[in-house]
Amino acid sequence: MSVGPPIHELHFDDAPSVTTPIPGPKSKKLLDRQQSVDSSAVAYPKSVPIALEEGRGATLRDADGNTFIDFFAGIGVLNVGHSNPYVIEAVNEQTGKLVHSIDFPTEARVEFIERLNDIAPGGLQDSNRVVFGGPSGSDAIEGSIKLAKHNTGGTGLIAFQGSYHGATAGALSITGGKSYKENYTPLLPDTINLPYPYPYRERAGDGDAEAVCPVGCGDVVGECCGRMSCARSLQAVQEVLEDPYSGLTNPAGIWVEPIQGEGGIVVPPKGFLKGLKEISDEHDIPLIVDEIQSGFGRTGKWFASEWYDVTPDAVTMAKGIGGAGLPIGAMMYHEDLDTWGPGGHMGTFRGNAPAMVGGLRAIEYIESHGVLEHTRELGELIRERLREIAERVPALVDVRGQGLFVGAEFADTGEKSGKEIVADIQRYCLENGVLVWKAGRTNEVLRLIPPLVITRELVETALEIIADGIEASTAAAQRT
Numbered sequence: 001m002s003v004g005p006p007i008h009e010l011h012f013d014d015a016p017s018v019t020t021p022i023p024g025p026k027s028k029k030l031l032d033r034q035q036s037v038d039s040s041a042v043a044y045p046k047s048v049p050i051a052l053e054e055g056r057g058a059t060l061r062d063a064d065g066n067t068f069i070d071f072f073a074g075i076g077v078l079n080v081g082h083s084n085p086y087v088i089e090a091v092n093e094q095t096g097k098l099v100h101s102i103d104f105p106t107e108a109r110v111e112f113i114e115r116l117n118d119i120a121p122g123g124l125q126d127s128n129r130v131v132f133g134g135p136s137g138s139d140a141i142e143g144s145i146k147l148a149k150h151n152t153g154g155t156g157l158i159a160f161q162g163s164y165h166g167a168t169a170g171a172l173s174i175t176g177g178k179s180y181k182e183n184y185t186p187l188l189p190d191t192i193n194l195p196y197p198y199p200y201r202e203r204a205g206d207g208d209a210e211a212v213c214p215v216g217c218g219d220v221v222g223e224c225c226g227r228m229s230c231a232r233s234l235q236a237v238q239e240v241l242e243d244p245y246s247g248l249t250n251p252a253g254i255w256v257e258p259i260q261g262e263g264g265i266v267v268p269p270k271g272f273l274k275g276l277k278e279i280s281d282e283h284d285i286p287l288i289v290d291e292i293q294s295g296f297g298r299t300g301k302w303f304a305s306e307w308y309d310v311t312p313d314a315v316t317m318a319k320g321i322g323g324a325g326l327p328i329g330a331m332m333y334h335e336d337l338d339t340w341g342p343g344g345h346m347g348t349f350r351g352n353a354p355a356m357v358g359g360l361r362a363i364e365y366i367e368s369h370g371v372l373e374h375t376r377e378l379g380e381l382i383r384e385r386l387r388e389i390a391e392r393v394p395a396l397v398d399v400r401g402q403g404l405f406v407g408a409e410f411a412d413t414g415e416k417s418g419k420e421i422v423a424d425i426q427r428y429c430l431e432n433g434v435l436v437w438k439a440g441r442t443n444e445v446l447r448l449i450p451p452l453v454i455t456r457e458l459v460e461t462a463l464e465i466i467a468d469g470i471e472a473s474t475a476a477a478q479r480t
Contacts, residue, residue, distance in 0.1 A: 003368045004086025004361075008455045009058030011081075015067040016433020016461065017274060024064025028070065031227065042229035046422070047438075048430060049071075055082025058454035060435065069462045071450040072435040076261070076293045076405075079320035080362045080371070081451040084369055087090030087361040089325045094357040094374040101351035103132070112356040115363050116321075120332060121303040122311030129338045132350035135327030137292035137318035138166030143331045143345050144255070144288045144316050145170045145188075151337050152285055160196035160233075162441065165255060174255050175390045177262065192248050194236040196260060197229035197268045200398040200409065215275040227269035241283050253286045253313075254279075258304035261293040263438035264409025265291030265447060267400050272307040286313035286337065292329075293405075294295040296320035297452055298400040299364050300403030307402060313337065323358025366452070378459050379403040382448060385463050395421055395474045405438060406448040413474065418444030421473050430470035434462045 034042065051063040058081055060068045071077065080087060094108060099150055101109065115129045120128055132398035134145040150154065159165065159174035166172065171189035172181040181187060206408050213231035215238070226384065237254065240246045258273060260266040280287040291310035294304035305312055314333035322328045366372060386408050390396040393417070398409040410418040419442050426446075429436050440449040451460070
Protein backbone atom coordinates (compact mmCIF):
# COMPACT_ATOMS: atom_id res chain seq x y z
CA MET A 1 0.00 0.00 0.00
CA SER A 2 1.31 3.44 -0.94
CA VAL A 3 2.18 5.93 1.77
CA GLY A 4 1.70 9.66 1.42
CA PRO A 5 0.39 11.48 -1.65
CA PRO A 6 1.23 10.24 -5.16
CA ILE A 7 4.20 11.84 -6.90
CA HIS A 8 2.10 13.96 -9.23
CA GLU A 9 0.38 15.73 -6.30
CA LEU A 10 3.58 16.99 -4.65
CA HIS A 11 4.26 20.04 -6.85
CA PHE A 12 2.98 23.55 -7.52
CA ASP A 13 0.53 23.40 -10.43
CA ASP A 14 1.73 26.61 -12.10
CA ALA A 15 5.40 25.72 -12.59
CA PRO A 16 7.08 27.21 -14.49
CA SER A 17 5.70 30.73 -14.17
CA VAL A 18 7.92 33.82 -14.22
CA THR A 19 6.01 37.11 -14.17
CA THR A 20 8.67 39.58 -12.98
CA PRO A 21 12.21 40.40 -14.01
CA ILE A 22 14.83 38.28 -12.23
CA PRO A 23 15.38 39.24 -9.50
CA GLY A 24 11.90 40.60 -8.81
CA PRO A 25 11.44 43.57 -6.47
CA LYS A 26 10.87 41.52 -3.31
CA SER A 27 13.78 39.22 -4.08
CA LYS A 28 15.97 42.22 -4.83
CA LYS A 29 15.10 43.75 -1.47
CA LEU A 30 15.95 40.54 0.38
CA LEU A 31 19.16 40.06 -1.61
CA ASP A 32 20.24 43.59 -0.70
CA ARG A 33 19.41 42.99 2.97
CA GLN A 34 21.36 39.74 2.90
CA GLN A 35 24.37 41.42 1.36
CA SER A 36 24.38 44.04 4.10
CA VAL A 37 24.49 41.54 6.97
CA ASP A 38 25.51 38.11 5.67
CA SER A 39 28.98 36.70 5.04
CA SER A 40 30.93 37.43 1.87
CA ALA A 41 31.25 33.63 1.62
CA VAL A 42 27.63 33.44 0.40
CA ALA A 43 27.84 31.97 -3.11
CA TYR A 44 24.65 30.68 -4.71
CA PRO A 45 22.72 33.95 -5.01
CA LYS A 46 25.59 35.30 -7.10
CA SER A 47 24.55 32.95 -9.93
CA VAL A 48 20.86 32.48 -9.05
CA PRO A 49 19.69 35.89 -7.75
CA ILE A 50 16.36 35.01 -6.18
CA ALA A 51 15.02 34.90 -2.62
CA LEU A 52 13.16 31.69 -1.83
CA GLU A 53 9.72 31.62 -0.29
CA GLU A 54 8.20 28.13 -0.57
CA GLY A 55 8.89 24.74 -2.10
CA ARG A 56 6.76 21.76 -3.04
CA GLY A 57 8.00 18.58 -4.63
CA ALA A 58 10.22 19.52 -7.56
CA THR A 59 9.06 23.13 -7.69
CA LEU A 60 10.10 26.32 -5.89
CA ARG A 61 8.46 29.71 -5.47
CA ASP A 62 10.39 32.91 -4.88
CA ALA A 63 9.46 35.98 -2.83
CA ASP A 64 7.81 37.58 -5.90
CA GLY A 65 5.55 34.61 -6.63
CA ASN A 66 7.61 33.28 -9.55
CA THR A 67 7.50 29.49 -9.68
CA PHE A 68 10.40 27.38 -10.90
CA ILE A 69 11.01 23.77 -11.84
CA ASP A 70 13.86 22.70 -9.58
CA PHE A 71 16.72 20.81 -11.25
CA PHE A 72 18.89 21.72 -8.29
CA ALA A 73 17.31 20.03 -5.23
CA GLY A 74 19.46 21.96 -2.79
CA ILE A 75 22.52 20.31 -4.41
CA GLY A 76 21.09 16.81 -4.25
CA VAL A 77 19.55 17.09 -0.78
CA LEU A 78 15.81 17.02 -1.46
CA ASN A 79 15.51 13.60 -3.06
CA VAL A 80 11.86 13.17 -2.05
CA GLY A 81 11.09 16.78 -2.83
CA HIS A 82 10.49 20.01 -0.99
CA SER A 83 8.08 19.67 1.94
CA ASN A 84 6.96 16.15 1.12
CA PRO A 85 3.83 15.86 3.31
CA TYR A 86 4.50 12.26 4.34
CA VAL A 87 7.97 13.22 5.58
CA ILE A 88 7.07 16.58 7.09
CA GLU A 89 4.19 15.12 9.09
CA ALA A 90 6.51 12.77 10.97
CA VAL A 91 9.27 15.36 11.33
CA ASN A 92 6.86 17.85 12.92
CA GLU A 93 5.50 15.20 15.26
CA GLN A 94 9.02 14.24 16.35
CA THR A 95 9.99 17.90 16.79
CA GLY A 96 7.10 18.28 19.21
CA LYS A 97 8.45 15.43 21.34
CA LEU A 98 12.26 15.39 21.21
CA VAL A 99 14.82 17.05 18.94
CA HIS A 100 18.30 16.69 20.44
CA SER A 101 19.24 13.26 21.75
CA ILE A 102 23.07 13.11 21.45
CA ASP A 103 23.59 9.32 21.16
CA PHE A 104 21.02 8.11 23.68
CA PRO A 105 18.79 5.44 22.14
CA THR A 106 15.52 6.63 20.68
CA GLU A 107 13.02 4.82 18.48
CA ALA A 108 13.95 7.23 15.69
CA ARG A 109 17.67 6.48 15.93
CA VAL A 110 17.51 2.71 16.22
CA GLU A 111 14.84 2.29 13.56
CA PHE A 112 16.74 4.58 11.17
CA ILE A 113 19.91 2.52 11.57
CA GLU A 114 17.92 -0.67 11.02
CA ARG A 115 16.41 0.73 7.82
CA LEU A 116 19.81 1.88 6.59
CA ASN A 117 20.91 -1.72 7.02
CA ASP A 118 17.99 -2.83 4.83
CA ILE A 119 19.24 -0.69 1.94
CA ALA A 120 22.98 -1.19 2.56
CA PRO A 121 25.09 -1.88 -0.52
CA GLY A 122 26.35 -5.39 -1.24
CA GLY A 123 27.95 -7.32 1.57
CA LEU A 124 27.48 -4.50 4.09
CA GLN A 125 23.91 -5.62 4.63
CA ASP A 126 23.67 -7.32 8.06
CA SER A 127 27.43 -6.83 8.53
CA ASN A 128 27.70 -3.14 9.32
CA ARG A 129 27.70 -0.49 11.98
CA VAL A 130 26.53 3.12 11.57
CA VAL A 131 28.05 6.13 13.28
CA PHE A 132 26.80 9.72 13.38
CA GLY A 133 29.23 12.54 14.09
CA GLY A 134 28.03 15.93 12.92
CA PRO A 135 25.33 17.31 10.66
CA SER A 136 27.17 17.47 7.34
CA GLY A 137 28.88 15.34 4.72
CA SER A 138 32.18 16.90 5.74
CA ASP A 139 31.66 15.48 9.23
CA ALA A 140 31.04 12.04 7.76
CA ILE A 141 34.32 12.26 5.82
CA GLU A 142 36.18 13.35 8.97
CA GLY A 143 34.79 10.28 10.70
CA SER A 144 35.97 8.05 7.86
CA ILE A 145 39.51 9.43 8.12
CA LYS A 146 39.52 8.67 11.83
CA LEU A 147 38.11 5.19 11.21
CA ALA A 148 40.79 4.38 8.63
CA LYS A 149 43.65 5.67 10.73
CA HIS A 150 42.40 3.96 13.87
CA ASN A 151 42.13 0.57 12.17
CA THR A 152 45.31 0.61 10.09
CA GLY A 153 47.67 2.73 12.16
CA GLY A 154 48.41 4.49 8.88
CA THR A 155 48.51 8.17 8.06
CA GLY A 156 48.63 8.28 4.25
CA LEU A 157 45.40 9.26 2.50
CA ILE A 158 44.81 8.37 -1.17
CA ALA A 159 42.11 10.25 -3.09
CA PHE A 160 41.53 11.46 -6.64
CA GLN A 161 41.83 14.50 -8.86
CA GLY A 162 38.47 16.10 -9.60
CA SER A 163 37.11 15.06 -6.22
CA TYR A 164 35.13 17.02 -3.66
CA HIS A 165 34.78 15.56 -0.17
CA GLY A 166 33.86 18.55 1.98
CA ALA A 167 34.95 21.83 3.53
CA THR A 168 36.54 20.91 6.87
CA ALA A 169 40.28 20.45 7.25
CA GLY A 170 40.46 16.69 6.82
CA ALA A 171 37.87 16.61 4.03
CA LEU A 172 39.66 19.46 2.24
CA SER A 173 42.94 17.56 2.49
CA ILE A 174 41.64 14.79 0.23
CA THR A 175 39.54 17.08 -1.98
CA GLY A 176 41.04 17.57 -5.42
CA GLY A 177 39.80 21.10 -6.15
CA LYS A 178 42.59 23.58 -5.52
CA SER A 179 40.25 26.56 -5.26
CA TYR A 180 38.54 25.09 -2.20
CA LYS A 181 41.72 24.74 -0.18
CA GLU A 182 44.49 26.91 -1.61
CA ASN A 183 44.04 29.64 1.02
CA TYR A 184 43.95 27.21 3.94
CA THR A 185 47.11 25.16 3.62
CA PRO A 186 48.86 23.39 5.17
CA LEU A 187 46.22 20.75 5.71
CA LEU A 188 46.74 17.09 6.64
CA PRO A 189 50.12 15.73 5.58
CA ASP A 190 50.64 12.51 3.62
CA THR A 191 47.77 12.99 1.19
CA ILE A 192 47.86 12.39 -2.54
CA ASN A 193 45.35 12.90 -5.35
CA LEU A 194 45.68 10.53 -8.28
CA PRO A 195 44.01 10.68 -11.71
CA TYR A 196 40.33 9.71 -11.75
CA PRO A 197 39.24 7.97 -14.96
CA TYR A 198 37.51 10.46 -17.28
CA PRO A 199 36.34 8.50 -20.34
CA TYR A 200 35.40 11.53 -22.46
CA ARG A 201 38.88 13.01 -22.15
CA GLU A 202 40.76 9.88 -23.13
CA ARG A 203 42.88 10.19 -26.24
CA ALA A 204 41.95 7.99 -29.20
CA GLY A 205 44.43 5.19 -29.88
CA ASP A 206 45.91 5.71 -26.45
CA GLY A 207 47.24 2.18 -26.04
CA ASP A 208 46.32 -1.26 -24.77
CA ALA A 209 44.32 -0.81 -21.56
CA GLU A 210 44.39 -4.49 -20.68
CA ALA A 211 48.17 -4.50 -20.84
CA VAL A 212 48.38 -1.46 -18.54
CA CYS A 213 45.71 -2.42 -15.97
CA PRO A 214 47.48 -3.79 -12.87
CA VAL A 215 44.62 -5.91 -11.54
CA GLY A 216 43.77 -8.02 -14.58
CA CYS A 217 40.32 -6.60 -15.26
CA GLY A 218 39.42 -9.71 -17.18
CA ASP A 219 39.33 -11.59 -13.89
CA VAL A 220 37.46 -8.79 -12.14
CA VAL A 221 34.57 -7.92 -14.43
CA GLY A 222 34.48 -10.73 -16.98
CA GLU A 223 36.46 -8.77 -19.53
CA CYS A 224 38.62 -5.65 -19.52
CA CYS A 225 36.52 -2.50 -19.85
CA GLY A 226 39.10 -1.36 -22.38
CA ARG A 227 39.37 2.20 -21.10
CA MET A 228 42.87 3.54 -20.79
CA SER A 229 41.86 6.18 -18.22
CA CYS A 230 40.64 3.38 -15.95
CA ALA A 231 43.79 1.32 -16.44
CA ARG A 232 46.05 4.29 -15.77
CA SER A 233 44.14 5.31 -12.64
CA LEU A 234 44.40 1.82 -11.20
CA GLN A 235 48.05 1.67 -12.21
CA ALA A 236 48.71 4.96 -10.39
CA VAL A 237 47.08 3.63 -7.20
CA GLN A 238 49.06 0.41 -7.38
CA GLU A 239 52.33 2.28 -7.91
CA VAL A 240 51.70 4.64 -4.97
CA LEU A 241 51.19 1.63 -2.72
CA GLU A 242 54.06 -0.47 -4.04
CA ASP A 243 56.74 1.86 -5.42
CA PRO A 244 59.29 2.52 -2.64
CA TYR A 245 59.86 5.96 -4.18
CA SER A 246 56.16 6.92 -4.60
CA GLY A 247 56.45 9.44 -1.77
CA LEU A 248 53.49 8.16 0.27
CA THR A 249 54.30 6.28 3.42
CA ASN A 250 52.12 4.21 5.70
CA PRO A 251 48.78 4.37 3.83
CA ALA A 252 45.53 4.41 5.83
CA GLY A 253 42.90 4.17 3.10
CA ILE A 254 41.49 5.13 -0.29
CA TRP A 255 38.65 7.66 -0.71
CA VAL A 256 36.63 7.75 -3.92
CA GLU A 257 33.35 9.06 -5.31
CA PRO A 258 31.66 6.31 -7.36
CA ILE A 259 30.53 9.12 -9.68
CA GLN A 260 32.22 12.47 -9.26
CA GLY A 261 29.73 15.25 -8.56
CA GLU A 262 31.49 18.61 -8.33
CA GLY A 263 34.11 17.23 -10.73
CA GLY A 264 31.53 17.14 -13.53
CA ILE A 265 29.24 14.10 -13.06
CA VAL A 266 32.14 11.95 -14.26
CA VAL A 267 31.09 8.31 -14.53
CA PRO A 268 34.09 5.97 -14.36
CA PRO A 269 34.39 2.86 -16.56
CA LYS A 270 32.78 -0.28 -15.23
CA GLY A 271 36.04 -1.88 -14.07
CA PHE A 272 37.30 1.00 -11.96
CA LEU A 273 35.61 0.51 -8.59
CA LYS A 274 36.11 -3.26 -8.68
CA GLY A 275 39.77 -2.84 -9.52
CA LEU A 276 40.15 -0.30 -6.75
CA LYS A 277 38.56 -2.67 -4.25
CA GLU A 278 40.89 -5.47 -5.34
CA ILE A 279 43.91 -3.21 -4.79
CA SER A 280 42.69 -2.01 -1.38
CA ASP A 281 42.05 -5.59 -0.26
CA GLU A 282 45.48 -6.69 -1.49
CA HIS A 283 47.12 -3.98 0.62
CA ASP A 284 44.80 -4.40 3.60
CA ILE A 285 43.54 -0.83 3.65
CA PRO A 286 39.87 0.23 3.55
CA LEU A 287 38.09 1.55 0.49
CA ILE A 288 35.84 4.42 1.59
CA VAL A 289 33.17 5.29 -0.98
CA ASP A 290 31.80 8.81 -0.73
CA GLU A 291 28.05 8.52 -1.47
CA ILE A 292 27.14 11.90 -0.01
CA GLN A 293 25.85 13.22 -3.33
CA SER A 294 25.43 10.01 -5.34
CA GLY A 295 23.63 8.00 -2.65
CA PHE A 296 20.13 7.59 -1.22
CA GLY A 297 18.59 6.81 -4.60
CA ARG A 298 20.13 9.58 -6.69
CA THR A 299 21.39 7.21 -9.39
CA GLY A 300 18.36 4.90 -9.43
CA LYS A 301 19.85 2.51 -6.90
CA TRP A 302 20.15 3.22 -3.20
CA PHE A 303 23.91 3.64 -3.62
CA ALA A 304 25.89 4.27 -6.79
CA SER A 305 28.44 1.61 -5.87
CA GLU A 306 25.70 -0.98 -6.50
CA TRP A 307 25.96 -0.28 -10.24
CA TYR A 308 29.50 -1.67 -10.05
CA ASP A 309 28.71 -4.65 -7.79
CA VAL A 310 31.22 -3.46 -5.22
CA THR A 311 30.96 -3.65 -1.43
CA PRO A 312 32.84 -0.71 0.12
CA ASP A 313 34.54 -1.04 3.48
CA ALA A 314 32.84 2.20 4.50
CA VAL A 315 30.24 4.52 2.96
CA THR A 316 29.86 8.19 3.86
CA MET A 317 26.34 9.64 3.67
CA ALA A 318 24.59 12.98 4.13
CA LYS A 319 22.47 15.29 1.92
CA GLY A 320 19.36 13.24 1.06
CA ILE A 321 19.39 10.99 4.12
CA GLY A 322 17.67 13.65 6.24
CA GLY A 323 14.53 13.28 4.14
CA ALA A 324 13.21 16.81 4.52
CA GLY A 325 16.49 18.67 4.05
CA LEU A 326 17.39 18.41 7.72
CA PRO A 327 21.13 18.21 8.38
CA ILE A 328 22.56 14.81 9.24
CA GLY A 329 25.80 13.07 8.34
CA ALA A 330 26.52 9.40 8.83
CA MET A 331 28.95 6.65 7.98
CA MET A 332 28.20 2.97 7.49
CA TYR A 333 31.19 0.68 7.77
CA HIS A 334 31.91 -3.04 7.97
CA GLU A 335 31.51 -4.40 11.48
CA ASP A 336 35.10 -5.69 11.45
CA LEU A 337 36.21 -2.03 11.55
CA ASP A 338 34.16 -1.31 14.69
CA THR A 339 37.22 -1.19 16.91
CA TRP A 340 36.95 2.19 18.62
CA GLY A 341 35.76 2.55 22.18
CA PRO A 342 33.21 4.93 23.73
CA GLY A 343 33.85 8.45 22.47
CA GLY A 344 36.10 7.19 19.66
CA HIS A 345 34.08 9.37 17.34
CA MET A 346 31.67 12.00 18.55
CA GLY A 347 29.87 15.25 17.83
CA THR A 348 27.30 17.26 19.77
CA PHE A 349 24.72 17.04 16.99
CA ARG A 350 24.91 13.31 16.36
CA GLY A 351 21.38 12.75 17.62
CA ASN A 352 19.13 14.83 15.35
CA ALA A 353 15.94 12.86 15.93
CA PRO A 354 13.73 14.79 13.45
CA ALA A 355 16.31 14.22 10.70
CA MET A 356 16.38 10.52 11.50
CA VAL A 357 12.60 10.34 11.29
CA GLY A 358 12.79 12.29 8.04
CA GLY A 359 15.20 9.71 6.67
CA LEU A 360 12.94 6.87 7.73
CA ARG A 361 9.92 8.40 6.04
CA ALA A 362 11.95 9.15 2.90
CA ILE A 363 12.96 5.48 2.61
CA GLU A 364 9.33 4.45 3.01
CA TYR A 365 8.15 6.95 0.41
CA ILE A 366 10.82 5.91 -2.12
CA GLU A 367 9.98 2.23 -1.69
CA SER A 368 6.22 2.74 -1.72
CA HIS A 369 6.13 4.82 -4.91
CA GLY A 370 8.75 2.98 -6.98
CA VAL A 371 10.97 6.06 -6.95
CA LEU A 372 14.17 4.18 -7.82
CA GLU A 373 12.72 2.83 -11.07
CA HIS A 374 11.14 6.23 -11.73
CA THR A 375 14.59 7.81 -11.27
CA ARG A 376 16.20 5.43 -13.74
CA GLU A 377 13.52 6.03 -16.37
CA LEU A 378 13.58 9.82 -16.15
CA GLY A 379 17.38 9.89 -16.11
CA GLU A 380 17.45 7.95 -19.38
CA LEU A 381 14.88 10.34 -20.85
CA ILE A 382 16.96 13.40 -19.93
CA ARG A 383 20.19 11.95 -21.34
CA GLU A 384 18.48 10.78 -24.51
CA ARG A 385 17.03 14.25 -25.17
CA LEU A 386 20.35 15.94 -24.45
CA ARG A 387 22.13 13.59 -26.84
CA GLU A 388 19.61 14.50 -29.52
CA ILE A 389 20.49 18.15 -28.93
CA ALA A 390 24.20 17.29 -29.12
CA GLU A 391 23.71 16.00 -32.67
CA ARG A 392 23.00 19.57 -33.83
CA VAL A 393 25.04 21.50 -31.23
CA PRO A 394 28.75 20.71 -31.61
CA ALA A 395 29.61 22.57 -28.41
CA LEU A 396 27.72 19.94 -26.40
CA VAL A 397 30.45 17.33 -26.41
CA ASP A 398 29.38 14.78 -23.80
CA VAL A 399 26.24 13.71 -21.95
CA ARG A 400 26.64 11.32 -19.03
CA GLY A 401 25.34 10.24 -15.68
CA GLN A 402 23.26 7.63 -13.94
CA GLY A 403 19.67 8.08 -12.81
CA LEU A 404 18.85 11.71 -12.01
CA PHE A 405 22.53 12.57 -11.70
CA VAL A 406 23.17 14.08 -15.12
CA GLY A 407 26.03 16.09 -16.60
CA ALA A 408 26.27 17.78 -19.99
CA GLU A 409 29.78 18.99 -20.88
CA PHE A 410 30.38 21.95 -23.19
CA ALA A 411 33.61 22.68 -25.04
CA ASP A 412 35.14 26.02 -25.92
CA THR A 413 33.95 27.24 -29.32
CA GLY A 414 36.26 30.15 -29.99
CA GLU A 415 33.31 32.48 -29.47
CA LYS A 416 32.72 31.31 -25.90
CA SER A 417 34.32 29.07 -23.34
CA GLY A 418 32.44 26.06 -22.03
CA LYS A 419 32.12 27.89 -18.72
CA GLU A 420 30.51 30.89 -20.42
CA ILE A 421 28.09 28.67 -22.32
CA VAL A 422 26.95 26.97 -19.11
CA ALA A 423 26.58 30.32 -17.35
CA ASP A 424 24.44 31.60 -20.24
CA ILE A 425 22.27 28.47 -20.15
CA GLN A 426 21.84 28.81 -16.41
CA ARG A 427 20.72 32.43 -16.76
CA TYR A 428 18.33 31.63 -19.63
CA CYS A 429 16.77 28.79 -17.66
CA LEU A 430 16.40 30.96 -14.56
CA GLU A 431 14.60 33.68 -16.51
CA ASN A 432 12.26 31.06 -17.99
CA GLY A 433 11.47 29.16 -14.83
CA VAL A 434 14.03 26.33 -14.45
CA LEU A 435 16.78 26.19 -11.82
CA VAL A 436 19.93 24.38 -12.98
CA TRP A 437 23.48 24.30 -11.68
CA LYS A 438 27.04 23.76 -12.88
CA ALA A 439 29.99 21.49 -12.21
CA GLY A 440 33.32 20.44 -13.71
CA ARG A 441 36.92 21.54 -13.45
CA THR A 442 36.09 24.97 -14.93
CA ASN A 443 32.29 24.91 -14.51
CA GLU A 444 31.95 23.70 -18.10
CA VAL A 445 29.39 21.02 -17.16
CA LEU A 446 25.66 21.65 -16.82
CA ARG A 447 24.59 19.68 -13.74
CA LEU A 448 21.00 18.42 -13.58
CA ILE A 449 20.01 16.91 -10.23
CA PRO A 450 16.26 17.38 -9.70
CA PRO A 451 14.33 15.83 -6.82
CA LEU A 452 13.75 12.16 -7.56
CA VAL A 453 10.00 12.75 -7.32
CA ILE A 454 9.90 15.09 -10.31
CA THR A 455 7.22 14.09 -12.81
CA ARG A 456 7.73 13.22 -16.46
CA GLU A 457 5.63 16.25 -17.40
CA LEU A 458 7.85 18.62 -15.42
CA VAL A 459 10.96 16.99 -16.90
CA GLU A 460 9.68 17.41 -20.46
CA THR A 461 8.73 21.04 -19.85
CA ALA A 462 12.10 21.77 -18.28
CA LEU A 463 13.94 20.04 -21.13
CA GLU A 464 12.24 22.29 -23.67
CA ILE A 465 13.51 25.34 -21.78
CA ILE A 466 16.98 23.82 -21.31
CA ALA A 467 17.12 22.97 -25.04
CA ASP A 468 16.16 26.54 -25.94
CA GLY A 469 18.83 27.80 -23.56
CA ILE A 470 21.47 25.60 -25.16
CA GLU A 471 20.47 26.71 -28.65
CA ALA A 472 20.48 30.38 -27.65
CA SER A 473 23.81 30.24 -25.85
CA THR A 474 25.59 28.41 -28.69
CA ALA A 475 23.87 30.09 -31.68
CA ALA A 476 26.84 32.27 -32.57
CA ALA A 477 29.23 29.33 -32.53
CA GLN A 478 26.91 27.29 -34.75
CA ARG A 479 26.74 30.06 -37.35
CA THR A 480 30.51 30.34 -37.70
